[in-house]
Amino acid sequence: GAGVSQSPSNKVTEKGKDVELRCDPISGHTALYWYRQSLGQGLEFLIYFQGNSAPDKSGLPSDRFSAERTGGSVSTLTIQRTQQEDSAVYLCASSLGEAETQYFGPGTRLLVL
């Protein structure tokens, strides 16, 4: 079956521009997570959606970061006024339920010049 998909695969942008990253979870998965993997660092949690509940935004590093999930499926992570330190791989994961195994997408590699 289809796994988690993310787009674009790569994104190069200029400092100060806004970017949108998209995640399509596995069909039927109710939980969706965003993580960030910076060079030389481990994966860090950003935000988590479960069904119709309010998202857990506790990992977002600043108010320039936001995310939404429409219709309980597709999610978009938006970074406003990008900075060079935002350069990283942004990974999306989904799970059948919040206590279930998280399956990851291939990631979006963001480079801010």
Add this chain to the structure above:
Amino acid sequence: EDQVTQSPEALRLQEGESSSLNCSYTVSGLRGLFWYRQDPGKGPEFLFTLYSAGEEKEKERLKATLTKKESFLHITAPKPEDSATYLCAVQANDYKLSFGAGTTVTVRA
């Protein structure tokens, strides 16, 4: 705060040379400990979930074990295709994963 420490950072093995990776953790209310494999330029690929001390799981040349403070990933008679970064993560009651920095394994033919 949940903490996950993996060792060693890097491991170079000869094909067929068995070894173990360590994952030490501190977490309030462990729901599960996860092992993932990550190849360069790709997302993490799920390997195992362990839920309680004493539990063991196996898949091909890999075997994962869990105690109350740490987990081990044993690689038996590795092959070059086992070369990857192996990530350990813990899940507590908030459901998000806290990851270690990973162990990069290189297996030479």
